[in-house]
Amino acid sequence: MANTDRVKQVKDAIIEHLRTIGARDWEDVKKDFPDISAASFWRYVKQAKEHLNKKSAPASPDLFNSEKASAASLEPWEKPELNSTFRMLKHAERFYELHTDVLALRQQALIGEGPIRDTRLFARTIRLRQQLLCDEMNVVDRVHNTDVKTKFLDEIVEEVSKASPEVAKTIMVSLHNLNEKNQRDAVIE
DSSP, rough: OOHHHHHHHHHHHHHHHHHTTTTSSOHHHHHTOOOSSSHHHHHHHHHHHHHHHHHSSOOOOOOOOOOOOOOGGGGGGOOOOOOHHHHHHHHOOOOOHHHHHHHOOOOOOOSSSSSSSSSHHHHHHHHHHHHHHHHHHHHHHHHHHHHHHHHHHHHHHHHHHHHOOOHHHHHHHHHHHHHHHHHHHHHHH
């Protein structure tokens, strides 16, 4: 049986994975915790999904705690949320790691800095690097689009709040509720 610290580590990793990647591609997380049984791992995943799907998630990072945190007392615009830009930046970190792995694979295809040892492996690394670059450009494009949309919405809310703070507050609550619904839908997919 794993100790309490190790269980906390796996639970934190599951939460981070759900927030950044979603409910797929669990191999990276599972390989980091070979001492955690498959049954326990999937039980922790199920618990995390249930907590993330609840209408108001606890403010504490420990989503496995059944106690209600004081997040309900916060206004929707005061709650710390992981937005899509942050998730995309986490993907960018993974692209860097994958690119490093592909470069190591490329080195295996070469004899030192000289001729090619394995032409099929070398050609495969070219395709992998090309795919990583395309994927990374898609993430950069999404980050840029999110930034533009966020600035536009901030300007709208600022202008509305000058005219009517109550209407601005209503808009922020509505946007927050829509964002929560979209995040729940993204986790379920």
